[in-house]
Amino acid sequence: MNEAGSLEEAVSLLEDKYSEEHVVVEPNLKSEQAVYPDIAVFRDSEHTKPFLLVEWSSLRTSHRAEQDLSEISEAVAGTGAPYGALLSPRVQFIFSGTGPEYHSYAHFPEIDEEDPSERRQVQSRAELDFLIDRCLDAQAEVRPSHVRNGQAADELLESLHLLLELRNTNGIGPQEIEQSTISSLYTQIDDRYQWYQRGEELDHQFLIAAAGIFHGFSLDETEDKILESLFEISDDDRRGGEYATPLEVAKQMVRLAGPKSGDLVLDPAAGRGTILSQAAGEGANGVGVEINPAVLRIATFYVDLFKRDVEFTVGDFFEMKEDLMSYGEFDQVIVDPPFGMRLDTEEVPYTDERKNLQSEEAFIAQGLSLLKKGGRLTISVPSGFLHNARKGWFRKKILEEFQLDSVIQIVNGPIYRYTSIDTAFVTITKQSPASDHKVQYAVLESPEDPQNALSKAVSEVEAQSADSILQANLEDSWNIRLVTNQRSIQTALEEQFSQIVDLHDVAEVSTGNPPNNLVEEEDKNTLTYLSISDIGKRKSRHGDRYISRDEARIIADDSCVLLATLGEHTYTHIPSEPLAPAQDLAVLRFESPEEALVYETFLSSELGKEQVDALKSGSRIPRVNIGDLRELKVPLFSEEERRERAEAIREHQEKVRELEAKQTQLQEERKSLVEDPSEFLTGGDDDE
Numbered sequence: 070m071n072e073a074g075s076l077e078e079a080v081s082l083l084e085d086k087y088s089e090e091h092v093v094v095e096p097n098l099k100s101e102q103a104v105y106p107d108i109a110v111f112r113d114s115e116h117t118k119p120f121l122l123v124e125w126s127s128l129r130t131s132h133r134a135e136q137d138l139s140e141i142s143e144a145v146a147g148t149g150a151p152y153g154a155l156l157s158p159r160v161q162f163i164f165s166g167t168g169p170e171y172h173s174y175a176h177f178p179e180i181d182e183e184d185p186s187e188r189r190q191v192q193s194r195a196e197l198d199f200l201i202d203r204c205l206d207a208q209a210e211v212r213p214s215h216v217r218n219g220q221a222a223d224e225l226l227e228s229l230h231l232l233l234e235l236r237n238t239n240g241i242g243p244q245e246i247e248q249s250t251i252s253s254l255y256t257q258i259d260d261r262y263q264w265y266q267r268g269e270e271l272d273h274q275f276l277i278a279a280a281g282i283f284h285g286f287s288l289d290e291t292e293d294k295i296l297e298s299l300f301e302i303s304d305d306d307r308r309g310g311e312y313a314t315p316l317e318v319a320k321q322m323v324r325l326a327g328p329k330s331g332d333l334v335l336d337p338a339a340g341r342g343t344i345l346s347q348a349a350g351e352g353a354n355g356v357g358v359e360i361n362p363a364v365l366r367i368a369t370f371y372v373d374l375f376k377r378d379v380e381f382t383v384g385d386f387f388e389m390k391e392d393l394m395s396y397g398e399f400d401q402v403i404v405d406p407p408f409g410m411r412l413d414t415e416e417v418p419y420t421d422e423r424k425n426l427q428s429e430e431a432f433i434a435q436g437l438s439l440l441k442k443g444g445r446l447t448i449s450v451p452s453g454f455l456h457n458a459r460k461g462w463f464r465k466k467i468l469e470e471f472q473l474d475s476v477i478q479i480v481n482g483p484i485y486r487y488t489s490i491d492t493a494f495v496t497i498t499k500q501s502p503a504s505d506h507k508v509q510y511a512v513l514e515s516p517e518d519p520q521n522a523l524s525k526a527v528s529e530v531e532a533q534s535a536d537s538i539l540q541a542n543l544e545d546s547w548n549i550r551l552v553t554n555q556r557s558i559q560t561a562l563e564e565q566f567s568q569i570v571d572l573h574d575v576a577e578v579s580t581g582n583p584p585n586n587l588v589e590e591e592d593k594n595t596l597t598y599l600s601i602s603d604i605g606k607r608k609s610r611h612g613d614r615y616i617s618r619d620e621a622r623i624i625a626d627d628s629c630v631l632l633a634t635l636g637e638h639t640y641t642h643i644p645s646e647p648l649a650p651a652q653d654l655a656v657l658r659f660e661s662p663e664e665a666l667v668y669e670t671f672l673s674s675e676l677g678k679e680q681v682d683a684l685k686s687g688s689r690i691p692r693v694n695i696g697d698l699r700e701l702k703v704p705l706f707s708e709e710e711r712r713e714r715a716e717a718i719r720e721h722q723e724k725v726r727e728l729e730a731k732q733t734q735l736q737e738e739r740k741s742l743v744e745d746p747s748e749f750l751t752g753g754d755d756d757e
Contacts (some may be wrong), residue, residue, distance in 0.1 A: 076125040079156050080108060083123070086177055098122075104144040107156075112180050119150040120180055128154050131382035142199045147206070152178060153199075188287040194298045197291075200282055201225065201302065207278035216346045223300045223367060227271055228279040229299070230370035233288060234258060235280070243280035248273045258369065262577040264381040265369050266362035270448040293350070293375060299342050300371070317520040318345040318449070318484060321527045322403055325475065326447040327498050328353040335393065335439060337432060338388040341490070342379055344403050349377035356388060356396055357381040387414060387435060398441035405449045406432045408490060419466060429454045430463045433497065437471065440499040445474070446516035450480055452491035452548070456684075458696040461545035472498040473540055475509040476547055481691070482519040484502075489690070495547065507537035510549040555684045559702060561676060565706035573699035575667065577658040580634075580695055581650035582622050587614040594618055600651035601633045604642040621649040624657050629671040632656040632681070634693045639678045641669050655698055663715035670718050671703060 081091045084092045087110050096109040098119060108123035109116075124141040135142035137155055145153035179366040191197045204225055212221070222430065234254045235241070241250070246272070254725050288296065300316045314322075322344060326333050330352030336345050339357025341364060349355045355378060359365050362383045372379050393399075410428035418438040426434075429450045436446045446670050454460060454477065465588055467473070474496040483489050509530050516522035546552050572578060587598055595615035618624070625631060626647045632655040633640040643665055650656055659665040671677050680701050706714065 075100065076107060079123070079125060082178075083110060084106060087180060091180070093121075098144065100149050104147055104699065105386075106141060106144050109150075110180070118600045119148045121152040121178070122148065122150050123154050123156055126157050134587040138195055145203070163456070180428075188290070190290040190292070191295055192286070194295050197295055197298050200286065200345040203282050204228070204279050204617050207282060208275050211272060211274040211278065214574065217520060223448055224271060224275055225279070226299065226302055226367050226370055228275040228287070229283075229633075230258070230366075231255075231271065231276050231374065232279050232283060233370070233373055235276070236289075243277050243284065246273050246277050246280060249274060258373075262369055262372075262380075264362075264365055264383050266365070266383065267662050268363055268366065274685055276689070279684070288374065299348070299374070304520065313341050315485065315520065316343060316664040318405065318523070319347050321520075321523050322405065322449065322494060323351065324527045325477075325494060325530065325532075326401050326403045326445055328401050328403075332396075333396060334401040334403060335396075335399045335436070337402065337404050337436060338406045338407075339368065339381060339743075342381065344405060345379045346371055346375055346377055348401070348403060349379050350375070353378075353401070355379035358386045358393070358394070359383060360385055363643070372757050387431060388413060390435070390439070394441055396514050398444065399439050400441060400444050402436035402440055402444070402446045402448075404432055404436060404447070408451050419470070420463065421466075427454070427460065430460060434463075435466065436500055437467075437497065444499050446497045446499070446622055448495055448497075450495060452480065452493045453546075453694060455493055456546045456548035456551050456697060457694060458700055464547055465545040467497065468502070468540060468543055470501065472500050472502040472506055473508045473543070473547065474498055475530045475535070476549055477511045477513070477523065477530070478548065478550065479513045479516065479519055479523065480550075481515040482513060482517075482522070486525065493547075502540045504541060506540045508543065508549065509542050510531070511535050512550040527699045551683050554679070555702070558676060558680055558683075561706065562702060565676075568705035569702050570705045572701040572703050573666070574655070575659065575703060575705065576630075576696060577656075578657050578699045579623060579658075581625075581631075581652045581654040583652050583655055584614075584618045587616055589614065591615050596621055596624065596647060596649040598651060599631070599642075599648050599654070601635060601640060601653045604631060604633065604640045604654075615637050616649045623650060624648070625650050625656050625658070627662040628659050628665050630659070630665050630672065631655070632657060632672060632693075634695070635690055637691055639672075639681045641672050643669050655693070655695060661711075664711050667701060667706060667711050667714045667716055670714075677703075 080092065080094055091114065093109050093111065093116055095105055095107065096116070096119075098104045098106070098109065106122040107125045108120050110121040110123070112118040112120045122141060122144050124137050124144075126137040138420060141153045141155060144150075191200070205221055208221065208224060208228070212224075229253050231251065231254045231690060234257055235246075235250070238257065240253075251270050251273050259265050259267050277439050288390075293636045297316055300313070300319075317640065318644055326334075326348070328348050328351050334345065334348045334351040334355050336342075336348075336355065336357045339345060339359045342355075342357055345355030345357050357368070357379065359368065359381060360383070365383060368379075370380060370575050371655060382389065384392075400593050407427050408428065412426045412428065412431045413424055414426065414431075416422075417426060417434045420430065421436040428449070434448060436448070440446060455464075455476070474662040476493060476495050478491070478493040480491055484492050510525035511529060513519070514520045514528060526535070538553065543549070543552060555574075582598070584598070588595065591597075596618055598616045625644050627643055627645060629644060629650075631642045631644065633653065634655050635653045643662075644650075657665075657668065659668060672681070681693060681698075684693045684697045684701070
């Protein structure tokens with residue numbers, strides 16, 4: 070049977086195969102929503118039992134193919150047809166149901182043939198997604214209405230785990246599954262893994278649905294690269310959730326770490342075990358710590374699915390050091406920790422018994438303590454950790470005692486769906502740095518595809534072709550882009566000014582007022598509430614709002630410079646009268662209006678703006694940390710220099726105002742001349 074070059078030819082070939090009475094073009098099929106595949110083949114001539122649903126596709130682009138596949142998948146899942154296909158001139162098909170994948174019209178399934186009992190491997194990620202979608206839809210039918218849909222992905226993965234366990238034991242058919250079957254399967258898994266903590270049992274109908282849909286498919290025989298798609302199933306809209314390291318991120322972190330066969334690898338915030346599974350795929354032996362036992366139920370499924378050497382323990386990583394030391398010293402620590410967590414402990418090594426550690430400090434320090442000499446730690450951190458002034462002591466200590474191997478920083482390109490925080494990836498080796506050791510680094514600016522950009526940066530680090538800087542040239546910051554930028558700015562400042570100091574040496578630096586207790590009516594006891602939108606000449610987010618003097622935490626006057634801390638643009642403003650700046654403004658309070666004027670002019674200059682811009686972090690809304698702003702470099706002026714500069718600035722401003730007024734007058738005169746040419750149209754030569 071020849072391949073079809075058009076939809077009409079496909080219809081003709083299907084009619085030859087199944088007869089005209091069974092083939093319908095553009096049928097209206099009833100499901101939860103009406104679906105309209107290009108072609109439907111029915112089991113019966115009355116067209117009540119759909120057998121094969123067909124979508125004609127050019128497959129010219131991956132986006133078009135993905136869209137067409139999604140549509141036919143929904144149609145098959147909604148109508149219960151056992152088969153679905155994408156047809157093209159190249160005759161490429163994805164089929165649901167059981168049996169082999171058909172690649173030509175001659176081998177299409179017969180309407181009356183029985184489902185083959187021999188299972189086959191899943192052929193592609195698209196086909197696996199197809200099966201997953203059918204499972205989710207089928208399980209939705211038996212889920213109680215009061216159960217939140219967010220549990221669907223975990224229930225699916227748990228049912229696949231039970232299906233895997235079922236097939237490896239008694240192998241009974243889908244219709245023989247009872248609730249007692251579920252209980253015995255949980256018991257088998259629980260007996261096999263010390264860390265496994267069974268929760269509430271799944272309804273046996275979930276396993277019946279999964280067993281029916283996956284009846285003709287063997288997960289054991291399916292390639293790992295296809296099954297890895299299951300790592301991306303989560304509660305959050307099916308793909309990429311808060312408790313799951315994205316698969317591609319896990320792969321790149323493992324590449325950065327570079328584990329060798331036989332290495333002992335620790336993930337102290339293991340979650341679903343994605344990182345450890347990737348490391349074990351390289352031949353390493355994985356050990357994971359996870360505080361949430363429910364998450365480990367899914368991680369255990371991946372252990373059984375991929376048959377990789379990984380084991381877990383339930384507990385708090387920072388209370389388990391002795392237990393972990395029983396494994397011996399680790400060759401690698403690879404961790405994607407929770408961001409923004411704080412620890413109240415004094416027992417973390419390398420932290421000088423400090424309390425209230427940030428999670429990044431704690432995971433780095435505790436992880437390094439468990440490594441063997443020469444072992445490597447690979448960690449993801451929020452980009453702010455690289456330069457936040459409060460963490461400078463810790464970064465400096467690590468630079469003094471350990472070897473910083475690489476820093477990959479992603480700027481304005483969130484790599485995690487559940488946060489807009491910019492992310493960096495850092496590798497540290499547990500050994501003293503050589504005097505000539507260079508740190509490799511990459512800064513990825515606003516990448517359209519952050520995960521792909523990360524992969525390319527990791528390749529450069531692997532090939533030792535990334536940019537580099539001597540570790541000895543770093544002091545307490547790991548934001549290498551900022552360090553190199555500050556060095557060039559420092560040089561430029563030193564060329565122009567005799568003395569350079571930090572901003573906090575010449576001004577008090579604080580944040581403005583939160584938008585609490587604002588009022589709309591002005592009276593003698595209120596102050597104008599000023600925000601970024603007001604000084605940025607945009608529509609105010611607060612309108613004309615005021616705040617009582619008694620309620621204002623910070624009051625700014627003409628001795629203050631207000632600086633925008635949010636957004637892409639760097640705005641500065643000196644109040645002409647006392648007001649209450651909003652919390653999106655930094656308040657820089659100087660000793661006098663003259664000093665404020667001089668430094669406002671500097672902050673508005675290219676050197677000033679360049680420094681402020683370099684301090685900004687965050688993806689969707691860039692922001693400046695107040696602690697970092699205090700470290701901004703500014704020139705130090707004597708009292709006489711400040712007075713002279715302030716006088717010169719005022720003269721300049723007055724000249725600008727005069728020129729602007731003159732320009733306005735000229736524009737008005739020009740407009741008047743253009744609009745009123747009447748004087749040229751009257752009078753003339755009386756003799757004519």
